[in-house]
Amino acid sequence: MKSQVNKSLKEHFALVTGASSGIGLAFAKDLAKRGYNLLIVSNEEAINDRARELQTAYPNLEIIGLVQDLGHESSAQELYDYVKKQGLEIEVLVNNAGVYHDKDILDDSQGFTSLILTLHMYTPAMLCYLFGKDMREREKGYILNVCSVTSKMAAQRLGTYGSTKAFLNNFTRALHIELRKYHVNVTNVSPGAVDTGLYDIKPWMTKLGKCLGIIVSPETLARRGLNAMFRGTYKVTVPAIFWHCLTFIIQLIPVGLLRLIRRIRLF
Secondary structure (H helix, E strand, C coil), X not given: CCCCCCHHHHHHEEXXXXXCCHHHHHHHHHHXXXXXXXXXXXXXXXXXXXXXXXXXXXXXXXXXXXXXXXXXXXHHHHHHHHHHHHCCCEEEEEECCCCCCCCCHHHCCHHHHHXXXXXXXXXXXXXXXXXXXXXXXXXXXXXXXXXXXXXXXXXXXXXHHHHHHHHHHHHHHHHHHHHHHHCEEEEEEEECEECXXXXXXXXXXXXXXXXXXXXXXXXXXXXXXXXXXXXXXXEEEECCHHHHHHHHHHHHCCHHHHHHHHHCCCC
């Protein structure tokens, strides 16, 4: 891989975080198909292998893999400084990096709690702030924030995860409104269940969920999210109908009933 990018190509770069596998890698592949050079970031060394594979598949593009931990407060500034040092102009920013598990808030370690708060809120917000200023000045750019349907699920075992996604949901909406007049499109893609192995469910259940349209592939999510972003849509839920209905029902459940469900260990 090349450390310094051809200057003639610098205006067509997409930055994707959490791109070593799953949804992030699907975003990277889809953007490459659309002709974007890529800066793909992950805290895993495998990101270099993914960059080499993408470079082989798209020899006319510039593909840069960067190993960086985005889970501390200086991460966004460090990544922004790297981009500036390389002389890149980021036209598309995809904030995808994240962690997930369903666990009681106080049963999580302090380290993990700090990580999820930083990774889901502080880092993506600061990346939007830093790169969004450049996009506003150029009056061109796209930002896609990967939120979640759990942003509307204030339920046990999803307390930290869903709350951080609720912040990102609200932040994205505000930024979408603020930057629209500068021709910068900011979009919230809120996945329901995606077939990434993240949820540790049985293969037959995954297959059934995909047949019913409840679970989608990472490629489907990436395509729909990016299509919405390039159209200038504020928000897209994938898949839509089932998860819209489910989140609406969950919001109607009174706290007393949730406490009862908890007490009899249904969830």
